[in-house]
Amino acid sequence: MREGEPRLRRALVAAYGFEDGRDATAEALAYGWEHWERVREMPNALGYLFRVAQSSRRRRRVPVLYDVSGWPDHLFEPGLPRALAALSRRQRTVVVLVHGFGYTLQEVAELTGMRRTTVQNHSDRALARLRHKLGVTHEK
Amino acid sequence: MKNDLDGQIRELIDRGAPPVSPQEVTGRYAPARRTAGRHRRLITVAAGVATAGCAAGLAIAFASPGAPPRPAAQAGSAGKAPTFLTAAMVRHVASASSSALESSGREQISYRSVKNGTVTSAGLDTVTYSGSNWNYAVSITKPLTVSGTIRAVDGHVYLQVVSETGWLPQSDSSTTPEFPEAATLLRLLSPAASFQDAGTDVINGQRLTHLHATQLSGLPRVTTLVRYANLSVQQAPESAGTLTGLDVWADSAGVVHQMKILLQGISGQTTVTVTFTDIGQPQSITVPPAR
Numbered sequence: 001m002r003e004g005e006p007r008l009r010r011a012l013v014a015a016y017g018f019e020d021g022r023d024a025t026a027e028a029l030a031y032g033w034e035h036w037e038r039v040r041e042m043p044n045a046l047g048y049l050f051r052v053a054q055s056s057r058r059r060r061r062v063p064v065l066y067d068v069s070g071w072p073d074h075l076f077e078p079g080l081p082r083a084l085a086a087l088s089r090r091q092r093t094v095v096v097l098v099h100g101f102g103y104t105l106q107e108v109a110e111l112t113g114m115r116r117t118t119v120q121n122h123s124d125r126a127l128a129r130l131r132h133k134l135g136v137t138h139e140k
Numbered sequence: 141m142k143n144d145l146d147g148q149i150r151e152l153i154d155r156g157a158p159p160v161s162p163q164e165v166t167g168r169y170a171p172a173r174r175t176a177g178r179h180r181r182l183i184t185v186a187a188g189v190a191t192a193g194c195a196a197g198l199a200i201a202f203a204s205p206g207a208p209p210r211p212a213a214q215a216g217s218a219g220k221a222p223t224f225l226t227a228a229m230v231r232h233v234a235s236a237s238s239s240a241l242e243s244s245g246r247e248q249i250s251y252r253s254v255k256n257g258t259v260t261s262a263g264l265d266t267v268t269y270s271g272s273n274w275n276y277a278v279s280i281t282k283p284l285t286v287s288g289t290i291r292a293v294d295g296h297v298y299l300q301v302v303s304e305t306g307w308l309p310q311s312d313s314s315t316t317p318e319f320p321e322a323a324t325l326l327r328l329l330s331p332a333a334s335f336q337d338a339g340t341d342v343i344n345g346q347r348l349t350h351l352h353a354t355q356l357s358g359l360p361r362v363t364t365l366v367r368y369a370n371l372s373v374q375q376a377p378e379s380a381g382t383l384t385g386l387d388v389w390a391d392s393a394g395v396v397h398q399m400k401i402l403l404q405g406i407s408g409q410t411t412v413t414v415t416f417t418d419i420g421q422p423q424s425i426t427v428p429p430a431r
Contacts, residue, residue, distance in 0.1 A: 005160055008254045013157040023332045023358060029165045046340045057355060066156055067227075074150035075155070086148070100149030127145075134147055 004046040005029065007103070011111055012053050014096035015089050017065045020057065028053040047111050083133040090114070090127035098123045215338065225351065233351070234329035236394035241322040246418040249320065250368030251368045252281075255408025260372040267319055268418075273425040276319055277409040283372050292317075293427045307428035309404035318366040325414060327397060328386060332358035335388070342391055343398055344415075353386035368412050369405025395419060 008028060015020030028049040030041045039045050077083075082124045084092055093112060096120070105123070109116040124134035130136070225233075249265040263280040273294065279287040288301040292315040298307045311315030317324075333353035341350050353359075361383075367380035396416060403410040 003164070008156060009160055010153055018156040021158055023330070025160045026164045027314060027358060033165060061426050066152060068152070068156065071155070075151050077145075080145075080148055080152060094151055096153055096361055099146045100153060102146075130145065132146070 003050070007097075008046055008049060008053075009102055011050060011097055011108075014084075014093045014100075015054075016057055018067065024053040026056055027056055027061075029076075044088055044110055045072070046064060049115060050111055051113060057060070077134050080130075083130050086124050086133065088122075091122045093138060094119050094122040095126035095130065099127060103130055145217075168257060169284065188257055196217070221338050224336045224354075225337060230331045230333070230335055233388075233390050233396065235308040235389070235392040237281060237329065237396040238326050238392075239324065240395040240419050241326070241416060242422050243420060244424065245322065245416055245420060248415045249324055249412060250415075251371070251410060251412045253369065253372060253405075253410040255372075260407040261368075261410075263371075265319060266408060267317075267321070268423045269321070269427060270423040270425050272315070274321075275425050276317070280371075290315075291423055291425065291428060294419075296427070298428050301315075307430075317384055318364055320362060320368075320414070322363055324364060326396070326400075327360050327362065328353075328399075329388065329396070333386065338387070343391060344417075346391065346397065348389035348391055348397055351386075351388040352389065356383050356386060357384060357398035359386070366403060366405065367402060369403035369407055369410040381410075384409075 005025065009025040012028070013026045015021060016024055031052050032049050039048065040050050046123065066085060068081050075109065083097070087095065090112070094108055094114075097108045097111070098105065103111075103117050105119045108114070109119045112119070114122070157398050245268075247269070249267070251261070251263060251265075252259060253261040261280075262282040263278065265279070266277040268275045272292070274292050278288070278289070286301075288299065290310075291298045291307075292298075295315055297310040297315055299304045300307045301312040309430040332355060334355040335351040335353055336351040340347050342348070349411050366381035366383065382404050383401065384404045385400070387400040388396055389398040390396045397419075398416070399412075399414045401412040401414070403412065
């Protein structure tokens with residue numbers, strides 16, 4: 001599970017923000033630990049824990065926030081946190097994992113339970129929306 | 141600034157959410173412990189042994205329980221639209237309380253369970269603690285009347301059931317607290333609870349800010365606390381009991397003075413009120429006199 005922590009955390013932080021995402025990660029890992037005998041037999045344990053975390057967040061209406069107040073302003077476009085927050089939860093999760101961390105479409109599909117083609121669509125649309133909002137016309 | 145969008149996203153997410161430590165994970169994990177509730181059971185069992193010769197059986201006459209904490213005087217709560225606390229504010233309260241309560245103080249735990257209109261368990265526990273030493277006085281009024289004290293001093297545990305018997309050393313008893321100590325309860329002060337500012341109340345002459353938790357599902361399970369929902373039976377499953385309500389009162393420095401917790405368990409609907417007093421003041425917890 002230690003190996004899966006970065007991927008699970010990044011996906012949940014993308015979906016639910018810094019605070020709630022980390023919180024959801026800790027909860028999901030605790031659940032995995034508590035039910036280790038069953039979870040370790042699963043072919044896609046990380047995907048299962050991702051859904052456990054999603055279930056625990058289903059009834060919440062916590063606004064997604066990437067609070068970067070106090071951070072050095074040279075790290076990224078000032079509008080990036082808000083632009084990410086404006087995406088749908090699925091789009092945000094996909095664009096963070098695929099473009100931010102270089103996970104393959106298949107890896108993201110397995111983690112999130114989406115079809116590979118759905119991941120591709122979300123990725124394309126999310127990136128286009130981000131670029132539009134940030135006024136980015138050229139990448140690399 | 142990183143000039144590629146991908147790198148900026150990576151920077152934002154990893155910088156904003158560092159790895160989850162094993163301690164954070166284990167803090168949310170509540171394993172079933174074989175010795176769960178042993179301290180409290182020790183008192184009830186010892187009390188039963190002490191009265192084995194009495195035909196009356198369960199009716200054991202001990203000191204009457206202390207009075208429960210005074211109800212909060214409502215002041216200023218009405219008519220104010222509640223606002224949510226930010227995660228930083230909640231963390232501040234948790235941090236300030238943890239610093240204030242970690243060394244020494246007094247904790248009163250008043251509880252009452254009602255099932256189908258009948259009181260199934262009630263009592264008052266009083267904990268004084270100083271460093272790793274603690275004194276846990278239990279006064280049960282329902283389902284039977286029992287009182288006693290467990291004390292841990294310098295790694296040794298002592299039991300007192302009735303004053304006539306004096307103190308009994310417990311060589312096989314753990315010094316790990318099995319009551320909801322302050323540090324454990326403060327784990328409930330999590331941003332995940334989405335606390336609302338519910339105004340101010342005057343409690344024990346002090347004006348305190350009332351924080352009301354609106355989300356309970358993401359809070360850690362505090363086994364030593366949930367146990368209060370199952371005290372009407374001797375051997376309740378460790379998994380029994382859920383948190384159904386949480387209110388916290390903190391002073392202007394963010395230090396928690398009172399918590400009101402609602403639980404649903406085998407005993408029915410349970411209200412637990414925890415009051416912290418003598419915060420940070422030295423407590424004298426000494427080795428009891430030999431029998």
